[in-house]
Amino acid sequence: MTDRTDTSDDLPTFNSTDDALVLASVSSPAELDLLNDWLRDQRRSHPDANVAVLELPGDEPPPAVVAQLVEELEAGEDRSVVPVRVFWVPAGLPTRVKVVGWLAGRDTYRPPELLQKRILRKDPSRAKVVAGEPATVAELRRQWQDTTVGESPREFARFVLRRASLAIERIEYRLLGPEYKSPRLVKPEMLESSRFREGLVQIPGSSVEEAGKILDELATGWSRFSVDLIPTLSRLIYSRGFEPNIDYDDQQVDAMRQALETHPAVMLWSHRSNLDSAVLAVALQENQLPRANLFAGINMSFGLMGPLLRRSGVIFIRRGTGGSDPLYKYSLKEYVGYLVAKRFNLSWSIEGTRSRTGKMLPPKLGLLSYVADAYLDGRSEDILLQPVSISFDQLHETAEYAAYARGGEKTPEGVGWLYNFIKAQGERNFGKIYVRFPEAVSMAQYLGEPGGEMATDANAKRLALQKMAFEVAWRILGATPINATGLVAALLLTTHNAALTLDQVHHTLQDSLDYLERKQTPMTGSALRLRSTDGVRSALDALSNRHPVTRVDGGRESVWQIAPEQEHEAAFYRNTIIHAFLETSIAELALAYARRAEGDRLEAFWWQAMRLRDLLKFDFYFADSAAFREHLAEEMAWQDDWESHVAAGGEEIDALLHDKRPLMAHAMLRPFFEAYEIVADVLRDAPSEIEEKELTNRALGVGRQYVAQTRVRSNESVSALLFATARQVAADQHLLEPGDDLAARRKAFLTELRGILDDMDWVHVMSSRQFTEREMRSRSRSNGHTARAQTLDG
Numbered sequence: 001m002t003d004r005t006d007t008s009d010d011l012p013t014f015n016s017t018d019d020a021l022v023l024a025s026v027s028s029p030a031e032l033d034l035l036n037d038w039l040r041d042q043r044r045s046h047p048d049a050n051v052a053v054l055e056l057p058g059d060e061p062p063p064a065v066v067a068q069l070v071e072e073l074e075a076g077e078d079r080s081v082v083p084v085r086v087f088w089v090p091a092g093l094p095t096r097v098k099v100v101g102w103l104a105g106r107d108t109y110r111p112p113e114l115l116q117k118r119i120l121r122k123d124p125s126r127a128k129v130v131a132g133e134p135a136t137v138a139e140l141r142r143q144w145q146d147t148t149v150g151e152s153p154r155e156f157a158r159f160v161l162r163r164a165s166l167a168i169e170r171i172e173y174r175l176l177g178p179e180y181k182s183p184r185l186v187k188p189e190m191l192e193s194s195r196f197r198e199g200l201v202q203i204p205g206s207s208v209e210e211a212g213k214i215l216d217e218l219a220t221g222w223s224r225f226s227v228d229l230i231p232t233l234s235r236l237i238y239s240r241g242f243e244p245n246i247d248y249d250d251q252q253v254d255a256m257r258q259a260l261e262t263h264p265a266v267m268l269w270s271h272r273s274n275l276d277s278a279v280l281a282v283a284l285q286e287n288q289l290p291r292a293n294l295f296a297g298i299n300m301s302f303g304l305m306g307p308l309l310r311r312s313g314v315i316f317i318r319r320g321t322g323g324s325d326p327l328y329k330y331s332l333k334e335y336v337g338y339l340v341a342k343r344f345n346l347s348w349s350i351e352g353t354r355s356r357t358g359k360m361l362p363p364k365l366g367l368l369s370y371v372a373d374a375y376l377d378g379r380s381e382d383i384l385l386q387p388v389s390i391s392f393d394q395l396h397e398t399a400e401y402a403a404y405a406r407g408g409e410k411t412p413e414g415v416g417w418l419y420n421f422i423k424a425q426g427e428r429n430f431g432k433i434y435v436r437f438p439e440a441v442s443m444a445q446y447l448g449e450p451g452g453e454m455a456t457d458a459n460a461k462r463l464a465l466q467k468m469a470f471e472v473a474w475r476i477l478g479a480t481p482i483n484a485t486g487l488v489a490a491l492l493l494t495t496h497n498a499a500l501t502l503d504q505v506h507h508t509l510q511d512s513l514d515y516l517e518r519k520q521t522p523m524t525g526s527a528l529r530l531r532s533t534d535g536v537r538s539a540l541d542a543l544s545n546r547h548p549v550t551r552v553d554g555g556r557e558s559v560w561q562i563a564p565e566q567e568h569e570a571a572f573y574r575n576t577i578i579h580a581f582l583e584t585s586i587a588e589l590a591l592a593y594a595r596r597a598e599g600d601r602l603e604a605f606w607w608q609a610m611r612l613r614d615l616l617k618f619d620f621y622f623a624d625s626a627a628f629r630e631h632l633a634e635e636m637a638w639q640d641d642w643e644s645h646v647a648a649g650g651e652e653i654d655a656l657l658h659d660k661r662p663l664m665a666h667a668m669l670r671p672f673f674e675a676y677e678i679v680a681d682v683l684r685d686a687p688s689e690i691e692e693k694e695l696t697n698r699a700l701g702v703g704r705q706y707v708a709q710t711r712v713r714s715n716e717s718v719s720a721l722l723f724a725t726a727r728q729v730a731a732d733q734h735l736l737e738p739g740d741d742l743a744a745r746r747k748a749f750l751t752e753l754r755g756i757l758d759d760m761d762w763v764h765v766m767s768s769r770q771f772t773e774r775e776m777r778s779r780s781r782s783n784g785h786t787a788r789a790q791t792l793d794g
Contacts, residue, residue, distance in 0.1 A: 030116035083164030132167035234278035271349035292347035358575030363469035393431025402568035486577035499559035592759035674717035
């Protein structure tokens with residue numbers, strides 16, 4: 001059965017010799033009247049056609065109706081089957097009626113039976129009959145035999161009913177719009193498919209019944225009302241603390257809309273807040289983009305949230321995609337494949353969980369591998385991986401993240417947690433929300449043709465998946481606009497609790513703004529306004545509305561600082577912009593290393609740059625090695641003949657650093673290398689295979705001591721979140737494995753990290769000189785203005 005739309009004014013084509021069976025889904029007297037009018041028009045238009053009608057009351061026809069359908073289907077293989085249903089045009093129902101119907105799982109756009117006739121008397125256009133294009137019994141039987149394991153006539157009849165229902169729903173989605181498309185009848189379709197059964201028998205101890213329970217757990221779908229309601233509720237929640245209008249790039253939205261017309265998509269979004277999925281739902285609705293089925297952790301299925309979210313297109317999955325349960329993994333994989341084959345868009349966080357540090361986490365490949373398998377199996381000619389950048393000026397969740405950094409435990413989700421989250425959302429103004437849709441990544445481009453090499457070579461497929469995922473993340477980072485919050489937080493963190501005046505913050509930020517403009521990095525309006533002192537004051541006031549910036553008044557002028565206890569919160573904002581300054585920061589550290597190196601200093605520069613890239617690979621995204629070298633060469637191209645200056649070493653490298661604007665390594669990377677250093681220090685006398693929790697606890701203790709002794713610069717380096725990555729770095733250096741020379745290698749690693757921090761200190765010295773020179777120029781200009789004013793007064 002294929003798609004078409006038919007009403008009494010737009011009749012399907014029945015030839016005079018047609019023998020047609022109309023499967024009519026009607027469930028009220030008003031709908032039956034509409035059906036009879038439609039049938040009269042059909043028979044009047046085609047008097048020689050033999051049109052039989054089988055009424056299908058409700059979603060699940062009773063056994064007697066199924067038995068009657070069996071008889072009708074045996075009447076002839078050339079007989080046409082035409083599904084029809086009454087379509088109610090959305091309008092007029094009170095919200096309270098829709099809510100009650102939605103909670104009960106009913107179609108909330110269909111008026112209650114008691115009101116239907118009255119509604120049609122006032123406005124006959126509110127309802128019409130829609131029909132799918134006919135399919136012959138022979139065609140349907142061939143589909144049934146090719147795709148299912150069914151054998152009995154009753155199973156064939158139920159297959160025809162499912163085909164009819166899906167055909168009509170496709171018509172309705174065309175009338176309503178693509179955002180109303182929802183997966184239905186997934187469980188019976190999958191359980192009766194030959195494909196699913198063939199894989200099921202390969203799993204020891206599996207059964208159709210157990211697979212059915214898993215599919216019930218995964219089942220989702222949304223009513224038409226929920227498509228409207230959920231974005232409305234989402235907007236109400238986030239607008240308690242944010243400006244209601246989300247900031248978009250209209251060109252990106254238009255390009256995405258065109259791309260989604262041709263291929264199904266997986267929307268992979270950055271994840272820094274529990275608001276992200278709510279924001280995406282609003283963004284899709286506001287831009288009239290197709291909805292996406294959202295994958296979420298089953299921990300979010302609590303209380304009424306579970307059923308409500310399920311009816312809003314959310315698919316709840318177990319942590320780690322089912323752990324060691326092969327039946328769950330198989331069922332989930334096939335569920336994903338079914339949705340892909342039916343062209344449903346999917347959505348989840350590419351990072352798998354919220355970033356508690358502000359920077360993007362490494363991509364998770366579990367669900368993405370299932371999508372890749374569906375593509376390689378030929379279930380779609382291509383699948384688009386659509387990057388989605390969601391960013392915020394500020395978040396109330398940074399206080400929670402700061403607690404995690406200090407070693408706190410995650411608060412379990414529940415009704416109380418949800419109440420506190422919504423309440424905190426309304427405590428103050430958190431600024432704006434920004435959503436960007438950079439160009440999609442084609443799965444076909446990375447995996448080749450379906451059924452090709454990647455389908456049989458697991459290693460090649462995994463490598464391609466990693467490249468795809470990193471490309472998506474790279475595009476998310478490239479599209480995420482730099483905001484004023486991150487720039488101001490980064491600057492104030494470098495002062496180590498010392499306060500700055502408005503003018504000091506203003507003139508120090510200008511080099512960073514020049515750099516971002518030179519690199520054509522996207523910036524928010526708040527960042528662009530930092531060119532003026534009024535814009536800087538607005539940013540400082542926004543950050544000092546509570547935390548993390550403290551404003552000190554009562555003196556000759558106001559000054560702003562970040563107190564030690566607020567450094568973790570401020571670091572979150574700073575970390576959201578590091579990607580824009582990462583490569584230039586590495587170039588600075590490589591210059592400082594070449595300055596103290598012996599022998600070929602240019603070679604030392606490149607060696608250290610690649611070494612830093614390797615050490616930081618667990619914390620940040622990098623281009624491949626060749627592209628990374630090209631990027632660094634571009635970073636250094638601001639200085640003519642820079643290579644000869646590096647080769648000369650000594651004062652010439654100092655001159656390069658002195659002239660470079662801005663110097664950012666100390667502002668962006670110190671906390672990460674200090675966290676690495678603390679972990680490396682703990683490892684000096686730790687067991688070779690120390691457990692992660694014990695290592696973190698020891699590092700927290702040593703870190704607090706070193707902060708008290710000023711052996712590390714700030715509290716933000718003492719972070720359970722950063723120590724987790726530091727442990728990965730140590731493991732990558734084989735420092736968590738037994739070995740005869742383990743102690744020596746651990747000591748050498750600690751020495752290397754301290755050398756990097758010494759290089760960072762030198763970059764900071766150069767940056768401080770730049771700051772002092774700017775201060776002197778600023779004072780000179782100020783004194784000049786004063787002298788001129790005095791002359792005019794005289």
